[in-house]
Structure formats: C-alpha cells, structure tokens
Amino acid sequence: MTTPPRHIHRYSPANVDSAQDGRMFSPSFERNAEPIRAALEPVVGSRSATLLEIGSGTGQHAAFFAQAFPKLRWAPSDPVPEHRVSIAAWRRWAEADNLDAPIDLDAAGDWAGMAEVVALGPLAAIFSMNVVHIAPWSVAQGIVAGASRALGQGGRLILYGPFAEGGRHTGEGNARFDAALRAENPEWGVRDLDDVAALARDAGFGAVQVIAMPSNNRLVVFTRG
Ligand SMILES: C[S@@+](CC[C@H](N)C(=O)[O-])C[C@H]1O[C@@H](n2cnc3c(N)ncnc32)[C@H](O)[C@@H]1O
Numbered sequence: 001m002t003t004p005p006r007h008i009h010r011y012s013p014a015n016v017d018s019a020q021d022g023r024m025f026s027p028s029f030e031r032n033a034e035p036i037r038a039a040l041e042p043v044v045g046s047r048s049a050t051l052l053e054i055g056s057g058t059g060q061h062a063a064f065f066a067q068a069f070p071k072l073r074w075a076p077s078d079p080v081p082e083h084r085v086s087i088a089a090w091r092r093w094a095e096a097d098n099l100d101a102p103i104d105l106d107a108a109g110d111w112a113g114m115a116e117v118v119a120l121g122p123l124a125a126i127f128s129m130n131v132v133h134i135a136p137w138s139v140a141q142g143i144v145a146g147a148s149r150a151l152g153q154g155g156r157l158i159l160y161g162p163f164a165e166g167g168r169h170t171g172e173g174n175a176r177f178d179a180a181l182r183a184e185n186p187e188w189g190v191r192d193l194d195d196v197a198a199l200a201r202d203a204g205f206g207a208v209q210v211i212a213m214p215s216n217n218r219l220v221v222f223t224r225g
Pocket of ligand 1: 026028054080105106107134135
C-alpha cells in the first residue's frame with residue numbers, strides 16, 4: 001500500500017462522523033447528493049457503461065449514485081488508504097452489484113495506464129467531485145490528461161465543485177472559500193473554468209456543458225472529441 005503525499009487533503013475524525021462499520025460521512029452529502037444525481041441523470045443515468053470516479057473520499061456519494069444508476073458500473077478510487085477503507089465499508093453497506101471495490105489512484109500520476117484502470121475496459125465517463133480545488137494544479141492536469149487517454153470518442157469528463165468564471169468568483173462564499181484554501185495550502189484554490197477548459201481543449205475535448213448547481217457550484221461536462 002503506498003503512502004499518499006502529505007499535501008493530499010484527507011478526512012479526519014475532526015470533520016467527519018463515522019459509523020462503527022468504518023463508513024465515514026461526507027459533510028456535504030445531505031446538501032448536494034440529490035442535486036448532483038439529478039444533474040448526472042441525463043448524462044450517464046440510463047447507460048449500461050462504466051464510470052471511473054476520481055477522489056471518491058468517504059464513498060458515501062459513490063454508494064448513493066451506484067444505487068441511483070443501477071445500469072452504470074461505478075468504479076470509485078482514492079489515494080488515501082483510510083478513504084478507501086470507508087469506500088469499501090459503504091460498498092458493503094450499499095449491497096450494489098454495480099459498485100466496484102476502490103482503486104488506489106493518484107490523479108497527479110500516470111493513472112490511465114494503471115492495470116486496475118485498464119482492467120475496467122472501455123470507460124464512458126470519468127467523474128471527479130470537489131477535488132481539483134483542494135489539490136495542486138497538477139491534479140487537474142493529471143485528471144484531464146488521463147481522461148483524454150482513458151476515454152474514447154464521445155466519452156465524458158465530468159467535474160463538480162466551485163469554479164471561478166472569467167477570473168471572477170461566482171459568489172462571496174466561494175471567494176472566502178478560495179482564500180481559506182490558499183491559506184491552508186498555497187497550491188490549492190478554486191480553479192477558473194477558463195483554465196480547466198483550456199486544459200481540456202488542448203487534450204482533445206470538444207463540447208463543454210456547464211450546469212449551475214446549488215451554492216454556486218457547477219457540474220461541468222467535457223465531451224471527448
Ligand atoms: C474534499 S474531498 C472530496 C471527496 C468526495 N469526492 C466528495 O465530494 O465528498 C477531496 C478528495 O480528493 C482526494 N484527492 C486529493 N488529492 C488527490 C489526488 N492527487 N488524486 C486523487 N484524489 C485526490 C482526497 O483523498 C479526497 O478524498
């Protein structure tokens with residue numbers, strides 16, 4: 001088992017509850033799970049296909065989405081061992097045949113060539129929520145570069161979280177959040193959608209769909225050309 005770099009954000013008992021069976025609880029789950037499910041539904045909901053999730057965290061969302069989209073094979077991943085323990089506990093709890101065991105995946109690395117990723121077969125979508133702002137820019141670069149390799153034509157890269165647009169935060173709360181992130185780690189920060197879209201364009205993604213979500217978040221869907 002690899003030890004993830006210290007700069008990786010991790011949940012701790014200080015900010016997440018946990019159940020005796022090892023499940024950690026996402027602080028945002030009650031607020032955002034259903035709106036995200038509804039936004040994902042037309043993109044991936046009815047498909048018999050495989051989705052790889054990057055930075056699954058507690059795994060609480062993965063369990064919910066796997067139950068909500070039974071045709072979809074949901075493959076969660078996270079580089080932090082404690083998170084993978086929680087994801088595995090949520091997987092046992094969910095009893096969803098379409099939810100895979102978590103993969104140890106650091107998105108800043110060359111993950112698209114990993115045996116566990118290749119073994120998933122053709123991927124229809126790669127989904128990452130609340131990751132690129134709480135990780136160095138190299139993680140955003142790694143997600144886009146890897147997705148470009150791992151997805152076939154028409155495959156979707158779906159990012160959820162706070163994004164600035166045209167150099168401006170989409171709300172006062174996001175401006176404060178950005179400042180707090182950068183104070184905690186100068187390599188973190190709310191990303192500008194233009195910068196992420198430029199990465200995606202350079203990596204071969206075409207159409208971009210931006211869906212406004214509660215609390216000034218965005219669900220961004222890039223389609224592989
Ligand atoms: C704020 S949490 C979000 C977790 C979950 N997606 C959610 O929204 O509840 C950020 C997650 O990103 C993961 N992460 C941080 N750096 C990463 C990296 N280099 N590659 C993949 N995941 C990473 C962390 O382990 C953590 O689980």
